[in-house]
Amino acid sequence: MESDLRSELSRQGVMIVSLEALYNWGRSNSLWPLGFGLACCAIEMMAASMARFDLARFGAEVFRPSPRQADLMIVAGTVTKKMAPQVVRLYNQMPEPKYVMAMGACAISGGPFKQGYNVLKGIDRYLPVDVHVPGCPPRPEALIEGLMALQRRIMRQRLTGPERPRHLQAGEASELPVPTLGARDIEPPYHAAVWRPPRVARAS
Amino acid sequence: MIDRGGSRRDECEAGGEDAGRLEVSMGPQHPSTHGVFRMDVVLEGETVVRLKPVFGYLHRNHEKIAEQTTYLGSMPYTDRLDYFCSLTSNWAYALAVEKLAGLAVPERAEYLRVITAELTRLQNHACQMGFMLQDLGAMGTPMMYAFREREKILDLFESLTGSRMMCNYMRFGGCRADAPAGWIEAARGVVGDFPRFLDEYEALLATNEIVMARTQGVGVLPRDLAINASASGPVLRASGVGYDIRKTDRYGVYDRFDFRVPVGDHGDCYDRFMLRLLEMRESVKILEAALEQIPAGPVIDGKVKLRNFKPRAGEAYGRIEGPKGEIGFYLISDGSASPYRYRVRPPSLINLTALEEMCLGQKVADVVVILGSIDIVLGEVDR
Numbered sequence: 001m002e003s004d005l006r007s008e009l010s011r012q013g014v015m016i017v018s019l020e021a022l023y024n025w026g027r028s029n030s031l032w033p034l035g036f037g038l039a040c041c042a043i044e045m046m047a048a049s050m051a052r053f054d055l056a057r058f059g060a061e062v063f064r065p066s067p068r069q070a071d072l073m074i075v076a077g078t079v080t081k082k083m084a085p086q087v088v089r090l091y092n093q094m095p096e097p098k099y100v101m102a103m104g105a106c107a108i109s110g111g112p113f114k115q116g117y118n119v120l121k122g123i124d125r126y127l128p129v130d131v132h133v134p135g136c137p138p139r140p141e142a143l144i145e146g147l148m149a150l151q152r153r154i155m156r157q158r159l160t161g162p163e164r165p166r167h168l169q170a171g172e173a174s175e176l177p178v179p180t181l182g183a184r185d186i187e188p189p190y191h192a193a194v195w196r197p198p199r200v201a202r203a204s
Numbered sequence: 205m206i207d208r209g210g211s212r213r214d215e216c217e218a219g220g221e222d223a224g225r226l227e228v229s230m231g232p233q234h235p236s237t238h239g240v241f242r243m244d245v246v247l248e249g250e251t252v253v254r255l256k257p258v259f260g261y262l263h264r265n266h267e268k269i270a271e272q273t274t275y276l277g278s279m280p281y282t283d284r285l286d287y288f289c290s291l292t293s294n295w296a297y298a299l300a301v302e303k304l305a306g307l308a309v310p311e312r313a314e315y316l317r318v319i320t321a322e323l324t325r326l327q328n329h330a331c332q333m334g335f336m337l338q339d340l341g342a343m344g345t346p347m348m349y350a351f352r353e354r355e356k357i358l359d360l361f362e363s364l365t366g367s368r369m370m371c372n373y374m375r376f377g378g379c380r381a382d383a384p385a386g387w388i389e390a391a392r393g394v395v396g397d398f399p400r401f402l403d404e405y406e407a408l409l410a411t412n413e414i415v416m417a418r419t420q421g422v423g424v425l426p427r428d429l430a431i432n433a434s435a436s437g438p439v440l441r442a443s444g445v446g447y448d449i450r451k452t453d454r455y456g457v458y459d460r461f462d463f464r465v466p467v468g469d470h471g472d473c474y475d476r477f478m479l480r481l482l483e484m485r486e487s488v489k490i491l492e493a494a495l496e497q498i499p500a501g502p503v504i505d506g507k508v509k510l511r512n513f514k515p516r517a518g519e520a521y522g523r524i525e526g527p528k529g530e531i532g533f534y535l536i537s538d539g540s541a542s543p544y545r546y547r548v549r550p551p552s553l554i555n556l557t558a559l560e561e562m563c564l565g566q567k568v569a570d571v572v573v574i575l576g577s578i579d580i581v582l583g584e585v586d587r
Contacts, residue, residue: 036233038240039262039583040287040369050351065235083240083261086232112280115272116265137287137369 020159027097028154031147034070035063036090039077041104041137048140058147067093072150074143075127078106078113079120081186085178088126092175096167099154101146102129105136112136125190126179128166224248228568232261238335239582243559243571250567255560259553262586270546275301275376275513278546282533283370285548286584288328291320291361292526294374299455300522300533301376305515307508313378314457315498319391320364320373321524322487322494326398327354328527328579329438329480330405336477336576337409340418346409353401356394363387376513378504388495395491402484410478419473423562423574426471433558437529437551438483439578442468442475449525456524460497461490473577514541528552528579548587552580 009016017025037045049055049063064070067090079087091100102123105111110121123129130153133146157165166172176194179186190197231242240261246254266285270278282297283290295317302309309317334350358368364383365371373380409415425435430443440447448465450458466482468475517539523532529551536545555578562578563571 035235039264040284042239043287043369046347047351047355050355051348052352052355067233078262078264080261080263082263083232086261090233112284113264113266113269116269118263118265139368 020157021155023159024155024157028151029059030062031058031060031072031099031150032062032064032070033060033072033074034067034090034094035065036073037076038079038083038087039104039106041076041107044137044140045074045076045103045143048143053140053144055144055147058144058151060147067091068095070094071097072099072101073127074101074103075107075123075129076103078111079123080118081120081181082118084120084123084126084186085180087123088176088178091127092178096174097165098167098174099130099150100127101131101133101150103133103143103146104138105134108132108134120186122195125195126176128194225253230571231258238575238580241575241580241582241585243575245563245568245571247568250569252563252566252568252571255563255571257556257559259586262582264583264587266587267546267548271543274541275515275543276510278543279374280370280372283372284583285550285587286526286528286531286552286581287369288331288581289324289527290369290371291317291324291373292524293531294371295321295456296522296524296526296531297533298374298376298522299524300520300535301515303520303522304518304535304537305376305513307377307505309378309456310502310505311457311499312382312501313503315494316364316379316383316503317374318456318458318461318494319491319498320361320371322491323357323360323391323394325487325527326484326491327357329484330354330401332527332576332579333405333409333477333480336473336573336579337415339572339576340415346405349401349405353398356397360387360391360394363390375504375508375510377508378502380504382503388498391491392495395488395495398488399485402481402488406481410481415477416474418570418573419477419577421470421472421474422566422570423473423577424471425558425562429558429561430471433554433561435529435555435558437526437555438476438479439529439555439558441466442479443471444468449523449530453523457494458490461493463487463490473573476577476579512541514539523549526551528581528584529555531584548584550584550587552578552582553585556580556585 049061055061073091102108106113107123110119113119114121131146131150133142135142176191179188226247228245228247230245232240242258244256245252266281270281282293285293330350330353334347337346361371362368364387365373425443427444430440444467446465446467451465463486466479468479515537517537519536521532521534523530531551532549534547535543538544562574
């Protein structure tokens with residue numbers, strides 16, 4: 001629609017949007033995060049939801065204790081190999097559409113504890129991560145920036161067509177297999193559907 | 205082996221195995237477990253008859269990593285032990301290394317250490333009370349108030365150390381940087397305002413009927429058991445033992461300040477709650493005196509070579525009174541650049557060892573409050 005006509009209509013109190021834009025607008029402004037703290041980053045996540053940074057301005061202050069009521073998983077902290085199966089299980093329990101944010105260096109890559117034998121080197125090996133928020137820990141402003149990046153991403157989603165998101169594709173599984181603690185290490189080391197080891201191009 | 209007295213456990217065990225028992229796994233994802241702690245609770249009706257804590261969901265190999273890196277390289281990791289109180293963990297580690305290498309600390313640095321440690325205590329206790337009240341069902345408001353005060357203190361930390369939470373501020377033989385211009389005045393302002401928050405908190409909560417009903421007589425830790433379980437910090441003092449390392453060791457410059465050590469009578473959750481309120485008032489007194497007395501001078505001994513730091517072979521244990529209890533570091537040096545053995549004595553973990561005895565015979569809803577009153581941080585419990 002022409003922008004002149006649109007502004008003229010909105011002056012008269014008529015708003016015309018596509019259903020897709022309305023749907024995405026509503027959803028991106030009411031993200032309910034899972035109240036799920038793993039380590040240090042969880043404290044900054046809480047600080048972001050408190051009065052000073054006020055995550056409620058972005059509609060994301062409703063931290064739900066139950067994964068059944070949440071649609072954003074903020075992986076806030078170090079994921080250990082003992083905790084990784086539970087994190088994937090929590091993700092599986094969340095209803096679609098769902099998003100994952102890796103908050104902090106540990107959730108992204110293992111961070112300062114990367115060399116530890118019990119530390120997972122990034123949650124994106126098991127979960128499809130939408131937004132990475134770097135920092136150790138990220139400041140609340142950084143978390144808010146990550147949330148806004150996710151909101152922009154949701155706003156761009158198409159409801160129809162081949163580019164529609166996973167939860168609208170028939171036949172796409174919304175659950176991922178839960179890794180288990182094997183005899184030596186966590187098994188499998190990653191889910192090939194969401195992560196592949198980076199290839200190093202070497203001149204032969 | 206801890207002599208646990210055993211009476212309450214025997215009483216609960218006397219019922220024997222019963223089909224009516226229910227086993228509940230609380231955690232590792234549970235809104236009340238302060239992280240990724242898990243409790244396997246066996247219930248009879250609503251009464252707890254057995255409780256098994258399960259650790260390790262945040263085991264990050266802190267000690268092993270520290271044994272592979274340099275002495276200075278472990279300092280940022282100590283921030284991440286107890287992520288509410290990075291500065292006290294820094295201090296305990298610096299103290300252990302200073303003992304090992306025989307380093308002296310300039311006077312201004314000692315004062316800065318006391319000031320940062322007491323500010324850490326203020327924000328830790330404020331937040332702990334907020335969390336505990338949230339566990340009681342006061343969703344949001346007490347925590348909002350606590351975090352409002354915490355942000356003021358974090359601003360001070362940020363201008364002093366460059367980071368809100370992971371301060372990485374202490375160095376062997378002093379502190380990393382001197383306070384910027386105007387910092388002491390700003391700190392004085394924050395400390396001067398703090399009693400107003402304490403008055404407000406106390407007026408709202410100390411005689412609140414629900415708080416009293418839910419915490420008085422709940423989770424009693426008897427004096428003997430507290431000593432036998434080597435509890436420390438507010439948990440020990442609430443059980444009636446006046447043991448504070450600031451008084452017994454007089455490390456740093458704590459002998460120059462006049463402060464009292466509050467002691468509880470009953471050892472229940474309410475005592476632990478009130479004790480932290482009283483402790484904060486004492487911390488304010490220390491802070492006011494320290495900010496008044498702080499001398500000019502260097503903040504670090506310039507002769508210490510931090511980069512290629514190799515203390516002589518030997519062993520040392522450095523401990524301080526952290527906000528949660530005795531935080532100590534035990535180091536064995538073989539003369540190389542990294543410690544041969546590096547061991548943390550985490551107050552949260554050792555205070556947790558008496559959790560089962562405190563919970564037995566209580567209702568399942570009280571378990572959450574008891575855990576909240578111990579004040580644990582999983583980064584330190586699991587390391």
